[in-house]
Amino acid sequence: MLKVLDARYVVPSRKYFADVALPHLYNTTREKIRSELKEMQFYSATTDLWSSRTMQPYLSLTVHYINTSWTLRSICLQTAYFPDNHTDALSSWGLSEERLVCMTTDSGTNIIKALKDNNWPSLQCFGHRLHNAIENGVKDPRIDRAIGVCKKAVSAFSYSWKKRRDMTEVQAELGLPQHLLISESPTRWGSRQKMIERFLEQEKAITRVLGADKKTRHLVPTWQDLEVLEATNKAVKPLQDFTDALSGESYRRKKELTKTIKANIMRYLESKYCDLEKEELLDMATLLDPRFRTTYIDASKLEVVKKRAVSEISALCNSTTEEAGPSAVQENTPPKKKMTLG
Known part of the structure; x- marks a missing residue:
């Protein structure tokens, strides 16, 4: 295309971008960030250990702070190959350990031990803790069976275009939303809740399509399975709707199961924040x-x-005053007021 537009123009080579353009962009961006980081007084950080598609381990470091314009900033400083040395990650960016307010991580024992060895203040990610709490909260044979039935039924539609076609026809006949079923992602409890919720929404269509085929008739959920799925769905919906889910129970068994899930989740979280x-x-x-x-x-x-x-x-005010010097104190000392926190 460029040759047609202007035959005189020479497209830069891959070597130019690799050896000149990208390094220049990186160095320019790094200096800009370093200048901004010099202005901040305190910061918190998050770090996470994860694996690439080729299962190679990498460690990410992100800082969070409020700049001079009172804007909350979050910057990912680096993502580095994990076996490499990471002890100079903060110092390479000019970040003092004394100004670190807190380091947030997942619940990995290796990360937690590393922070303790460095004597850094730390907290475990609430989202990760909530995921673990919910996983512990739904450990129940009734739930395991019902979710197993749900996943097998969803798989039957995932691997058969004919069943998906029949599903569309039955949805139109029953006046149900034209929605596809949702598969669970093992690492995301939210995907399980979405799978269950969509399954319950399309239960009548699913039952009719599976029941019409003798090969899949055994996948039709029983009323007990549906009851357990309803209770589980209400228990793990977004936490802001949790109270409504409890008050909306109509069957004693479902209500007891929902309360059990809630109690298990709360017990886990309380044990981690004591x-x-x-x-x-x-x-x-x-x-x-x-x-x-x-x-x-x-x-x-x-x-x-x-x-x-x-x-x-x-103490912070006194430290700032000492750094400014005695002349600055005399010029800028405001009338004394009693400090209160309500």
């Missing part, structure tokens, strides 16, 4: 968050948390 150091970190973060303030802090600890916040803010 560490005193993490509680203090979360209490301080909650107090300073204008959305929450003192709403979720235990009343018996409230005064202690407030005093600690005032002490740390005062």
Whole structure:
């Protein structure tokens, strides 16, 4: 195309992009980020260990901070081959360990141990903990059976275009939405909930299509399976709808199962957030968050948390004043006011 437009133009080679263009873009971007990072006072970070499609391990490092314009920023600094040395990851970007507020990770024992060895404040990702809590909460033979039936039925449609065609015809006849069934992704509990929810939505069409074929008639779910799927679906729907799911139960057995799932999830989460150091970190973060303030802090600890916040803010102000020098103190000292945190 370029040859037709202008035969005199020579398209840069792959070597040019690999040896000149990309390194220049990388160095320019890196210097820009380093300049921005110099302006921040404190930062938190997240790190994650993951595998590529060829199963090679990589480690990512992302920093989060509020810049001078009070804008929340998140920048992925690097994704590096894991067996390499990562001890200089922060220092290579000019980041001081003393300014690290918290490092968020998954629940991997290797990552947790590494942070403890470095004496870095840390928290485990709530999304990862919630995933594990739900996986533990739904460990029940009734649920295992019902989900197994659901997955086999979904697979029967996934591998047969004829059944998908028949499904479309039955959906139109029954006035059901023209939706495809959803397969579960083993690493995402949300995909299981979506699979169950779609299965329940299309249950009448699924039953008719599977029941019409003697080879798949055994895959038709029983009323007990459907009852368990309904209870499970209501229990693992988005947490903001959890209370509505509980109050909407019509059968005692379903209600008891839903309550059991909820109790198992809450028990798991409580066991993972009972560490005193993490509680203090979360209490301080909650107090300073204008959305929450003192709403979720235990009343018996409230005064202690407030005093600690005032002490740390005062220490920070004193440190800033000392750095500015005595002349700056005299020029910029405002009238003294009592510091309060409500």
